[in-house]
Amino acid sequence: MSSRISRRDWLLSTATLAGASREAGATPTPGQRAGKPALQVASNCEMCFWRCGILAKVQDGKVTRIEGNPQHPLTQGRLCARGNAGHFTLYDPDRLKRPQLRVGERGEGRFREISWDEALDWLAARLTELKEKYGPESVAFFPHGVGSSFFATLMKAYGTPNSAEPSFAQCRGPRDVGYALTFGRPLGSPEPLDLANARAIVLIGSHLGENVFTSQITQFAEGLARGARLIVVDPRFSTAASKADWWLPIRPGTDIALLLAWMHVILSEGLEDKAYLAAYATGLDQLREHVRNFTPEWASRETELPAGLIRETARAIAAAKPAVVIHPGRHVTWYGDDTQRARAMAILTALLGAWGRKGGILLRTPVPRGHFDLPPFPEPKRGRADGAGDRYPLASEEQGITTGLVEATLTGRPYPIKGWIVYGQNVLESLPQRERTLAAIARLELMVVVDILPVEQTLYADLVLPEATYLERYDPPHIVETAARPFIAVRQPVVAPLYDTRPGWWIARELARRLGLEAWFPWRTPDEHLAKIIEPLGISLKELKARGAVSFEGRPYIESRKPEDGPLFPTESGKIELYSKLLKELGHDPLPVYRPPADPPPGWLRLLYGRAPVHSFARSQNNALLAGLMPENAVWINPQTARAFGLHDGQRVVLENQDGRKSLPVTVRTTPGIRPDCAFMVHGFGLRAPGLRRANGRGASDNALLSRVATDPLTGATGMHVNFVRPLPAEES
Amino acid sequence: MSEQATYLPAFSERMIKKHHVAIMLLHWFNAFVWLAELTTGAALIQSDRFRFAPQWYVELVTGVFGTRANMLRFHIAVGLTWIVVLAVYGIFGWRTYLREEVLKREIALDRDDVNWLRIRILRLLGRSNEPLPPQGIYNAGQKLFALTVYAMVPLIAISGLIMAFHWGPASVVGWAVVVHFLAVAVVVSGLMIHVYMGAVFPEEKPAFFSMITGMVPESYAYRHHRKWWEEVKMLERKRAAGELEEAAPQASSRVWAALRAREYWPAYWAALGLGLTLLAAFLLVGQGLGASGGFTRYLAFLIQLVAPGYAASHPYWSNYVQAGRPVLMDFLALELIGVALGGLVSGWLAGRLRWTTDRGPSVPVRARWALAFAGGLLSGFGARMARGCTSGLALSGGATLSAGAFVFMLSVFAAAFAGAYLLRRIWL
Amino acid sequence: MTATFPLDLSGASFIVVSLLLGFFFGFFLERAGFSSAIRLTGQFYFRDWSVLKVMFGAIVVAMLGLAWLSLAGVLDFGAIYVPETYLWPQLVGGLLLGAGFILGGYCPGTGVVAAVTGKLDALFFLAGIFGGIWIFGAAEPALHEFHQSGARGVLTLPQVLNLPAGVVAFLVTLVALGAFWVAEMSESRWRLYEKTYARGRSGAPASPAPSQDEAALV
Amino acid sequence: MARYAMVTDLTRCVGCEACTAACSAEWDVPPGHARTRVLPTGPVGEFPRLRAAFYVAQCNHCDRPPCVEACPSGATFQGPDGIVKIDPKLCIGCGYCIPACPYDARYLNPVTQKVDKCDFCAARLERGQLPACVTTCTAHAKFFGDLEDPNSEVYRLVYGRGAERIESDEVKIGPNVYYLGTRGEPALVREKFAPHPPQIPSSGQWWERVFKPLAFLMAGATFLGQAIAFFTQLRKGESQFDE
Known part of the structure; x- marks a missing residue:
């Protein structure tokens, strides 16, 4: 008699059935936190790359609050604005919900929702087809973020060497190579800076406070509070400049002249750390000779900074040695x-x-980690297409040159690229010269995007796969060797993935199975994967997941080093190479040489860009809370310049660059806090993504104006401060 | 004031009907509401810049309600009830009562009224002793007060709703606060005279009691409301002459008569009684009324008596026969006994106790019994399947807005209506 | 200030209160004329709408009472037993009970009141009820799965319609007023029909006057 | 009982708005509104001699809160520990208190349609936690504690290091949020964000100045009339009064 009447309950359209997750993306439950029982899960954040420790509060199956994890050794319970607002992205109604296959033209944005099986079968078939027709090297992989490591394994197993993250050629590549050439090792992330104990801090173009990495801000503020002198070299009066003892509003592009002048003052007045150099450095004589006539007076002409100020700051820095942090910066291209x-x-x-x-x-304290003994990856028949390792010998083959892959796809040299797999990277927002990227995409036979939000690039994808957010997935643990106390921090799912999204490890493993590459995924569950990695550390999986992070004894200073930590300076000479023989051999300047930059023509301003504390590039623009804090960006212009252009504060303008590219309308903010020949904008706004209903079309995109780049000969990195703009009154409709 | 001095008809101290029962009910309802709302309202305004009442008073009343939030909720609850009742009176009573009674007799100020007011005030100041002009059923002072009340009540109601449910932006709510306070103040100033003249002023004592019994002595009417007295006299003459045919029953004691009446009560009175009983059940025992639950318990008791083992082990009956808790010690079981008694008493009072069989005209008695038994089988089974019957699930579930109850009610009526067509032979 | 109601009675006071509540329940049922199967079934022939008027009226009165008292903080609505929703059993159970109602002439509650006032058919009806419950009890293990199906726990209309309880109560009251209006119309039209046409129908004698149940004597 | 106070070090503060985000997430403050805001002051001065600072504005839980007086229904009140709270069940959202706050620390929540403000995270204090903004501040620039407890951090910062209050000549109502700044930040804040004299919306002013006296007048007049009638009636006796 029991009738299995279909579950379509005509009576109960809106009621929440026990267990079934609600369809509409509900905003977090109201905030009467006191008294209501909450499950607390420790994990780490992915609103930016610092991955601070978080404690997520879950009430009746929904994340209602994210706080800092006091037991996280780096951030100790503190969290920036974006960390606090993470769950607003989790419940963003505009999120990608189901796999989508393109039905319209590329860029039209018309898709058909399909099941995961259908999507992965389709992708496996296309990848096999491309491998047979053009060889595995014809598929390029654009990863970003820690979740991409599973896909990296898949791509290597598939047989393509072509993988490139923007973090090298568009961010910190040159910095890591520069420091590796000098000290033998790159700096890595999080930057190992002992800001709290510093007695002098020098920021060159780095705008701490607007660029917020939680623990770096805490230590920066602590250092200043303990009396460290602060020197800020920046054409813009940044937040850091407002706290500086000396603000050097330098002419853009002349930093090397200033640095050489500082070296001149220090060496000529014998202020250098002689014992340290004698023990650990080579090439001091060539350096002394090289900087002999780079006097502050010479530098003053180039940098437009008073010579006295250059000399005064040089002496201040030297006086504080060795407790001096010359902040290496992070985005330095x-x-x-x-x-x-x-x-x-x-x-x-x-x-x-x-x-x-x-x-x-x-110094870095090595942390052992376990590995699965995977079968050897197939040897690709053709070398990398982006030039890393051959045209740019110093470029990292691990991180690759993204713009190199774009060029290869566009020109077909050294060989044609037919497929792109984009994971967590926003190629149209993070790579300059977006017209070239769009042209390259047009030539592709396969474009796959794995992302969380419907950013602009998904319009051009053949297949869009919705990944679960960091609050809904496991990612490999965050092992940090560059902190005073090295540690391992875990990311674990706080709630089950919403809609029909899947974690990255599942997508990679399911695709590998369909491509017959499961041998490179010898584990079934995330716990199995994590247990293997932490095997040599001797800590229990349960305790790690409960606390969220476990730290170990650190040996950050020279005197505390142990033999098993490896050589102090793993360079060719085993010492600090002030004079780089390697660069000489490769035909580059062994010692830094200053070359004057091209100034903006009269009536034009150099476009500078930077970060805002409440946004992570384009990633957080659609987050309700963060968009509430900063819905749009503005263009900073010096009052004199504004008067010259006949503009007033608050006016809406459109920026046009030297190649005629125009931005969306943006508000002018006249402030004496910027050099008259510069204009500044926060990066990440002016998005053209109709799917992001809150962020689409708000503010102006600096990336849209970066049509010209200065390629770094050593690393292939794309210098992007070389575009000039002029503001035109916007005739708003 | 024609023959006042010469002819003072001997009054047999007869009582004349002044107020319709609906007006009396409305008046005392209003009195209660105004008492409740004024006491809590004055206490609700706490900041010195707005307060009327002294601080000790505010604390006193707040203490009664425990928290200020409860006091506000009570104030809103009473206010809402007041608005609903006035609305119901207004809507249902408009044609028959309000248009004629209110507009013509309570508000219309004629020349006499104006003079009455003028003289009355001058008299107060001791500057005149002219005789007061004759007055209608309500004197000018009462009409003036009625006018202010009718003007102020909508303001108070609307501003109250705006404040309670925040209709509109903060500025509108801000002005609603001012309007609410001011309108109340206007009415209160009038209220003072109304209460004084009505309850305290010795001369108007009959008026006070008229609001309870609805009657006034003829002498009072003659001296205070001459024009109305003449109107009544004229009506009486007409009735005596047989021209009027409407008859107002002079029920001595309505209640007892209702009890003894042979016909059934009008459904709405029975509904009210049943509704209040149901509400009382929720308040006193936390659950609604029921019937089929009672039957099940009695059957369970029977089975436990006959075969305790079977009852304890049976998957269905076992959950009625737990150890330690007697089967019949249950609200529904006891209540069923009450139902029987209540039905008996009511039937006895109405003289409806008689052995008979209800049946359609074309159905022999024995067939009717068989049909009744079959109907019982279906009802018993259906009630248990639905875990309640028309009195249990439908009434109690309906009152608590349980979704299942409404599904159940719809299907009962659907089946009954459908069945009625099929079985029209046995009933029509 | 925790709400004073519902009370937590036990022992003698519980028994007395239960009996009293039952007494008034039975009393008002009989007053409404629900001891007469003719009047009850009249409802389904559109002749006498007292069943709808009394039931719906009682529901509205109790519902508004519950709403005001909980709004004023006097009653803690959370502690009130709200019948659980079992979608399919209540649907099927309703149909069976409706059929039993029209066939038998009574429902469990009114059956008792009728029996007590001397209606022999009501006695048979009550016997039938005990039989029906016994059959259900025996069949329940087999029907258990269906008996539990469509379970939604305590599910109220405000949750289903996603509206505040106050609004739903107001809507139910409106529906009730509408139903009463229909009832009045229907009843007055039936009386008109009764006066003019009833005699003229072929064969069947005129049905007895609705108000007084002078059914043919035994 | 405690006397809670907050100290914000504007030299350490880098204006990262973590406090605003944490507070808004903790108390469901709708986007576009805030209980605590980070307001930039500057840069002021001539290039390149410039000065700038961030003003972390919030409710100061003042010793003599003008907002409490402005609230007709007493929905907003000050507890013995100095925290000025709002009882949402009592607030009708009339908004009188919003302009009454010299520090603009109150806003009307469009979702709940009630006024909302910082309550020093009272619920967190009861659980033994610090306010959300203090816990999450990336620059460790916010300190919270009991000003009456001599060995509390806020006591040391206020009486030891001389943390300053943001007051203006017209408005001295004892704010309990103090600010530190080694580079003249509090002065910069006073220049741009000095507290404005408390005022209530026009409706409230009309009531206070015009309608309330009018109401008392009316009631007084009728009461007086009554009294006269009562006494004359007493003196002249009943018979005289034929109407």
Whole structure:
């Protein structure tokens, strides 16, 4: 008699059935936190790459609050604005919900929702087809973020060497190469800076406070509070500049001149750390000779900074040695001479004896980790297509050159690229010269995007796969060797994935199974994967997942080193190479040489860009809370310049660049806090993604105006501070 | 004031009907509401810049309600009830009562009224002793007060709703606060005279009692409301002459008569009684009324008596026969006994106790019994399947807005209507 | 200030209160004329709408009472037993009970009141009820799965319609007023029909006057 | 009982708005509104001699809160520990208190249609936690504690290091949020964000100045009339009064 009447309950359209997750993306439950029982899950954040420790509160199956995890050794319970607002992205109604196959033309944005099986079968078939027709090297992989490691394994097993993250050629590539050439090792992330114990901090173009990495801000504020002197070199009066003892509003592109002048003052007045240099450095004589006539007066003409100020700051820095942090910066791809500039900053750090010293740059403490013994990856028949390792020998083959892959796809040289797999990278927002990227995409036979939000690039994809957010998935643990106390922090799902989304490891493993590559995925569950990695550390899986992070004894200073930590300076000479023989052999300047930058023609302004504390590039623009804090960006213009252009504060303008590219309308903010020849905008706005209903079309995109780049000869990195704009009154409809 | 001095008809102290029962009910309802709302309202305004009442008073009343939030909720609850009742009176009573009674007799100020007011005030100031002009059923003072009340009540109601449910932006709510306070103040100033003249002023004592019994002595009417007295006299003459045919029953005691009446009560009175009983059940025992639950317990008791083992082990009956808790110690079981008694008493009072069989005209008695038994089988089975019957699930479930109850009710009526067509032979 | 109602009675006071509540329940049922099968079934022939008027009226009165008292914080609505929703059993159970109602002439509650006032057919009806419950009890293990199906726990209309309880109560009251209006119309039209046409129908004698149940004597 | 106070070090503060985000997430403040806001002051001065700071504005839980007086229904009140709270069940959202706050620390929540404000995270304090903004501040620039407890951090910062209050000549109502700044930040804040004299919307002012006296007048007049009638009636006796 029991009738299995279909579950379509005509009576109960809106009621929440026990267990079934609600269809509409509900905003978090109201905030009467007191008294209501909450499940607490420790994990780490992915609103940016610092991955601070978080405690997510879950009430009746929904994340209602995210707080800092006090037991996280780096961030100790503190969290920036974006961390606090993470669950608003989890419940963003505009999220990608189901796999979609393109039905319209590329860029039209018409898709058909399909099941995961159908999507993965379709993708496996297309990848096999491309492998047979053009060879595995014809597929390029554009990863970003920690979740991409599973896909990286898949791509290597598939047989393509072509993988490139923007974090090299568009961000910190030149810095890592510059420091590696000097000290033998790249700096890595999180930057190992002992800001709290520093007695002098030098920021060159780095705008701490607007660029917020939680623990770096805490230590920066602590260092200043303990009396560290702050020198900020920035054409813009940034937040850091407002706290500086000396603000050097330098002419953009002349940093190397300033650095050389500082070296001149220090060496000529004998202020360098002689014992340290004698023990650990080579090439001091060539350096002394090289900087002999780079006097502050010479530098003053180039940098438009008073010579006295240059001399005064040089002496202040030297006086604080060795507790001096020359902040290496993070996004340093500006003028095309970026690696040499990083070399200069590294050399200056060496002169002050700050590397491996208290208050300076911390040494890395190695942390052992377990590995699955995977079968050897197939040897690709053709070398990398992006030039890393051959045209740019110093470029990292691990991280690759994204713009190199775009060029290969566009020109077909060295060989044609027919397929792109994009995981967590926003190619149209993070790579300059978006017209070239769009042209390259047009030539592709396969474009797959794995993402969380319907950003602009998904319009051009053949297949869009919705990934679960960091609150709904497992990712490999965050192992940090560059902190005073090295540690391992875990990410675990706080709630089950909403809609029909899947974690990255599941997508990669299911695709591998369909491609017959499951041998490279010898584990079934995330716990199995995590247990293997933490095997040599001797800590229990349960305890790690409960606390969220476990730290170990650190040996950050030279005097605390142990033999098993490896050589102090793994360079060719085993010492700090002030003079780089390797660069000489490769035909580059062994010592940094200053070359004057091209100034903006009259009536034009140099476009500078930077970060805002409440946004992570384009990633958080659709987050309800963060968009509420900063819905749009503005263009900073000096009052004199504004008067010259006949503009007033608050006026809406459109920016046009030297190649005629125009931005969306944006508001002018006149402020004396910027050089008259510059204009500044926060990066990440002006998106053209109709799927992001809250963020689409708000503010102006700096990336849309980066039509010209200065390629760094050493690393292939794309310097992007070389575009000039002029503001035109916007005739708003 | 024609023959006042010469002819003072001997009054047999007869009582004349002044107020319709609906007006009396409405008046005392209003009195209660105004008492409740004024006491809590004055206490609700706490900041010195707005307060009327002294601080000790505010604390006193807040203490009664425990928290200020409860006091506000009570104030809103009473206010809503007041608005609903006035609305119901207004809507249902408009044609028959309000248009004629209110507009013509309570508000219309004629020349006499104006003079009455003028003289009355001058008299107060001791500057005149002219005789007061004759007055209608309500004197000018009462008409003036009625006018202010009718003007102020909508303001108070609307501003109250705006404040309670935040209709409109903060500025509108801000002005609603001012309007509410001011309108109340206007009515209160009038209220003072109304209460004084009605309850305290010795001369108007009959008026006070007229609001309870509805009657006034003829002498009072003659001296205070001459024009109305003449109207009544004229009506009486007409009735005596047989021209009027409407008859107002002079029920001595309505209640007892209702009890003894042979016909059934009008459904709405029975519904009210049943509704209040149901509400009382919720309040006193936390659950609604029921019937089929009672039957099941009695059957369970029977089975436990006959075969305790079977009852304890049986998957269905076992959950009625737990150890330690007697089967019949249950609200529904006891209530069923009450139902029987209540039905008996009511039937006895109405003289409806008689052995008979209800049946359609074309159905022999024995067939009717068989049909009744078959109907019982279906009802018993259906009630248990639905876990309740028309009195249990439908009434109690309906009152608590349980979704299942409404599904159940719809299907009962659907089946009954459908069945009625099929079985029209046995009933029509 | 925790709400004073519902009370937590036990022992003697519980028994007395239960009996009293039952007494008034039975009393008002009989007053409404629900001891007469003719009047009850009249409802389904559109002749006498007292069943709808009394039931719906009682529901509205109790519902508004519950709403005001809980709004004023006097009653804690959370502690009130709200019948659970079992979608399919209540649907099927309703149909059976409706059929039993029209066939037998009574429902369990009115059956008792009728029996007590001397209606022999009501006695048979009650016997039938005990039989029906016994059959259900025996069949329940087999029907258990269906008996539990469509379970939604305590599910109220405000949750289903996603509206605040106050609004739903107001809507139910409106529906009730509408139903009463229909009832009045229907009854007055039936009386008109009764007066003019009833005599003229072929064969069947005129049905007895609705108000007084002078059914033919035994 | 405690006397809670907050100290914000504007030299350490980098204006990252973590406090605003944490507070809004903790108390479901709708986007576009805030209980605590980070307001930039500056840069002021001539290029390149410039000064700038961030003003972390919030409710100061003042010793003499003008907002409590402005609330007709007493929905907003000050507890013995100094925290000024709002009882949402009592607030009718009339908004009188919003302009009455010299520090603009109150807003009307469009979702709940009630006024909302910082309550020093009272619920978290009861659980033994610090307010959300203090816990999450990336620059460790916010300190919270009991000003009456001599060995509390806020006591040391206020009486030891001389944390300053943001007051203006017309408005001295004892705010309990103090600000530190080694580079003249509090002065910069006072320049741009000095507290404005408390005022209530026009409706409230009309009531206070015009309608309330009018109401008392009316009631007084009728009461007086009554009294006269009562006494004359007493003196002249009943018979005289034929109407």
